[in-house]
Amino acid sequence: MIQDVRRLFLTFVLVVSVMYVTGGFSVGGHYFSDFFKVEGAFFQVYFKEMEILLLGSIFLGLSFGRVFCGWLCPLAAVFNFLSPMSRRQTKLDRRWKYATLVGVALLLYYHPSIQLSLPAGVSPRYIAAALLLAIVLSSLIYGRVFCTSLCPVGGWFSALGKLAVFRLRVGEECTTCERCNRVCEMRLDVAHGKSLHECSLCWACVEECPYKAIKLRFILS
Ligand code: SF4
Numbered sequence: 001m002i003q004d005v006r007r008l009f010l011t012f013v014l015v016v017s018v019m020y021v022t023g024g025f026s027v028g029g030h031y032f033s034d035f036f037k038v039e040g041a042f043f044q045v046y047f048k049e050m051e052i053l054l055l056g057s058i059f060l061g062l063s064f065g066r067v068f069c070g071w072l073c074p075l076a077a078v079f080n081f082l083s084p085m086s087r088r089q090t091k092l093d094r095r096w097k098y099a100t101l102v103g104v105a106l107l108l109y110y111h112p113s114i115q116l117s118l119p120a121g122v123s124p125r126y127i128a129a130a131l132l133l134a135i136v137l138s139s140l141i142y143g144r145v146f147c148t149s150l151c152p153v154g155g156w157f158s159a160l161g162k163l164a165v166f167r168l169r170v171g172e173e174c175t176t177c178e179r180c181n182r183v184c185e186m187r188l189d190v191a192h193g194k195s196l197h198e199c200s201l202c203w204a205c206v207e208e209c210p211y212k213a214i215k216l217r218f219i220l221s
């Protein structure tokens, strides 16, 4: 049930995000993105909202770790749909996403007006479309590799997740049957409680466990 609701919601997030970035459709002469009082390209929108996004993401990450990746990321619907089609689940080191996070942070710090330095005729939307295509192809071939190992946003929330106050815990009821591991979209060793700061709180393992051994706990409880 929760997974159905999540899939539906993620599809909604994806559709809204695509319309937001592309302008989508127009109603009464106003494009979809006009309703948010933004103009121009994706990167410009992103930079304008940077401070709010940063503070909001810190609050979210310190509360629930990678919950953004499981419930709010526009790409999560793409991953959920395409990853199961991949037979090859790569074991690319998960720590690469911290390197991409540092790379993106340095790029934003030293070139905050990156959209101005693009060659004439190259819209940031083309770059966003090319990146999206690469992510879609990688999902088809290698499963959820971008999310687990390369995404800088995933790196950001994984780092914050190490300090998150609400986390999944596996209780004493666990028999290590590992059914939870088989449904984990982040490919975590849930049964042995490993790397749970990478958990997207998708809730699949909680629903799957026949012994109700997995619970969301406040860190001080
Ligand atoms: S499904 Fe439940 S009992 Fe089985 S390993 Fe996971 S937490 Fe333990």
Ligand code: SF4
Pocket (backbone or CB within 6 Å): 168, 180, 183, 184, 185, 186, 187, 188, 190, 198, 199, 200, 201, 202, 203, 204, 205, 206
């Ligand atoms: S640990 Fe459980 S809730 Fe977290 S991502 Fe894996 S299946 Fe989803």
